[in-house]
Amino acid sequence: MQAGKHFRHIYLAGELVKKQIQKKTAEKTTMHSLRSR
Structure with a gap:
C-alpha cells in the first residue's frame, strides 16, 4: 500500500x-507572437 501511495505522489x-x-x-509563444507583430 505504501508503494502505491508513493507512486501516486x-x-x-x-x-x-x-x-x-x-x-x-504558452507564455513564450504569446510573447513571441506579440514581438513578431
Whole structure:
C-alpha cells in the first residue's frame, strides 16, 4: 500500500510539472507572437 501511495505522489508531482511547463511554453509563444507583430 505504501508503494502505491508513493507512486501516486510521484504521478501528481509529474502532472504539476507538466502543467507548469505548458504554462511557460504558452507564455513564450504569446510573447513571441506579440514581438513578431
